[in-house]
Amino acid sequence: MKKAIILSALLTLAIPFGQAKAEEAPTYRISGKDRYETAVNISAEGWDTSAVAVIATGKDFPDALSATPLAYKYGAPLLLTSANSLPASVKNELMRLKVKSVYLIGGKSVISLNIEKELNSLGISSITRLSGADRYETSVKVAKQLGNSDSVVVATGEGFADALSIAPIAAQLEMPILLTKRGSVPSSVSQFVKTEMPLESFVIGGTGVISEQVAKSFPEHERISGVNRYATNSSVIEYFEPALDLDFPVIATGENYPDALAGSAFAAATWNPVILTHPTKPHQTTIDTVQTYSDYAELYYVLGGDKVVTEQAINSLFQK
Numbered sequence: 298m299k300k301a302i303i304l305s306a307l308l309t310l311a312i313p314f315g316q317a318k319a320e321e322a323p324t325y326r327i328s329g330k331d332r333y334e335t336a337v338n339i340s341a342e343g344w345d346t347s348a349v350a351v352i353a354t355g356k357d358f359p360d361a362l363s364a365t366p367l368a369y370k371y372g373a374p375l376l377l378t379s380a381n382s383l384p385a386s387v388k389n390e391l392m393r394l395k396v397k398s399v400y401l402i403g404g405k406s407v408i409s410l411n412i413e414k415e416l417n418s419l420g421i422s423s424i425t426r427l428s429g430a431d432r433y434e435t436s437v438k439v440a441k442q443l444g445n446s447d448s449v450v451v452a453t454g455e456g457f458a459d460a461l462s463i464a465p466i467a468a469q470l471e472m473p474i475l476l477t478k479r480g481s482v483p484s485s486v487s488q489f490v491k492t493e494m495p496l497e498s499f500v501i502g503g504t505g506v507i508s509e510q511v512a513k514s515f516p517e518h519e520r521i522s523g524v525n526r527y528a529t530n531s532s533v534i535e536y537f538e539p540a541l542d543l544d545f546p547v548i549a550t551g552e553n554y555p556d557a558l559a560g561s562a563f564a565a566a567t568w569n570p571v572i573l574t575h576p577t578k579p580h581q582t583t584i585d586t587v588q589t590y591s592d593y594a595e596l597y598y599v600l601g602g603d604k605v606v607t608e609q610a611i612n613s614l615f616q617k
Contacts, residue, residue: 321615322594324548327560328602333377333384335601336559340374340390342598343563347394349373351562352387352412353402356380358554359432360403362452362460362476363439367400367427368562369468370443375562377555380407383415391419398423400442403435433476433483440473440489447496450474451507451515457554458526459502461561462533462573465547468565470540472499479506482514490515502529526551527580530573534586542568543593548611549600550576556600563598576606579614587614 327342329335332355351368353361355377368375374394376387383391391399399421401408405428413424427442429435432454440449450467452460454476467474475486498515500507503522512518521536523529530551534541547564549557551573564571574583599611 321591322596324597324599324611326599326602328600328605329386331384332555333379334386335556336375336377337386337390339559339563339600340376340394343566344374344394347373348397349400350391350394350396350398351375351400351402352378352408353558354378354380354407355555357407358457358558359454359476360407360428360435361554361558362432362454362457362464363436363474364400364402365464365558365561365565366443366468366471366473367402367439369465369565370471371400372566373400373562375559377559378408378412381409381411383412388415388419391416391421396421399425401426402428402439404428429485431483433478434485436474436476437485437489440475440493443471443473445493446472448472449490449495449498449515450501451477451498451512451518452501453477453479453506455479456506456526457558458551458573459506459529461549461551461554461557461571462526462530463499463501463521464558464561465565465569465571466533466537466541468561469568470537477507477511480508480511482511487514501533523582525580527573527575528582530571531582531586534570534572534590537570538590540568541570543570543590544595545569545598546587546590546594547571547598547600548574548587548606548614550574550606552576553605556605560598560600574606574610574614577610579610584614584616588617591615
């Protein structure tokens with residue numbers, strides 16, 4: 298397989314690693330009373346102001362998986378909402394950020410028209426909804442909003458972990474995330490590829506989630522995978538290491554999506570990855586990944602409270 302276009306182009310531009318340090322970098326936890334407040338607190342940690350915000354549902358993952366590159370394009374945080382009303386914490390954050398424009402990801406069944414009314418009541422009149430007939434077409438709508446790209450990411454739309462592993466990196470490298478089924482390419486996705494004619498694609502996950510037949514339907518595809526979601530996460534970070542900074546890695550549970558989703562936009566803003574971990578007993582591949590790049594870390598952000606990712610789990614990531 299030829300050297301990836303997007304990666305080879307960035308090798309000379311990658312942010313240089315810092316000097317190795319003798320002591321372990323500290324951890325800093327960002328959490329809230331629920332997924333919505335956690336996302337708000339992540340936003341508050343990363344943004345003083347933002348004219349744009351991207352909002353996805355906090356109830357289910359499919360529509361939100363392709364949102365991170367969009368947030369990165371506009372230098373925006375990624376916030377979560379319930380279907381019928383904006384959580385109070387989200388309203389307050391939108392006002393604090395002085396948001397003027399919002400992108401809603403998903404149709405009216407996941408983010409109702411009442412959300413638009415509430416945004417209007419906050420003085421936000423510029424609202425763009427990106428949605429399709431299903432999760433696959435929604436990913437295409439987001440991809441079109443991003444604009445042309447020579448490289449695309451392909452991830453399963455039937456699970457969240459693989460898309461979240463690549464999300465901050467896809468954002469940093471300005472690659473849209475296209476969702477697909479395991480055994481067939483949705484027509485909306487195949488039409489997008491036919492029309493936009495990307496030069497290469499990165500298929501995230503093994504044949505258990507994206508078959509080889511499906512992978513071959515994407516141009517110059519390169520598969521990045523592992524034996525499970527955590528090994529795939531580690532493989533993604535290893536593959537794209539030259540284009541990452543790794544000074545402020547973000548650690549999130551790999552068993553649920555909301556924290557990692559909001560955190561992916563936060564990680565992208567500093568050219569860092571999201572490291573997915575089992576919430577109580579980290580897999581050895583995760584431990585190896587953390588320790589391999591630990592010399593470059595100045596601080597680790599841990600997303601969610603102790604019930605989401607235990608302190609014991611975090612400590613075990615650094616035990617040699």
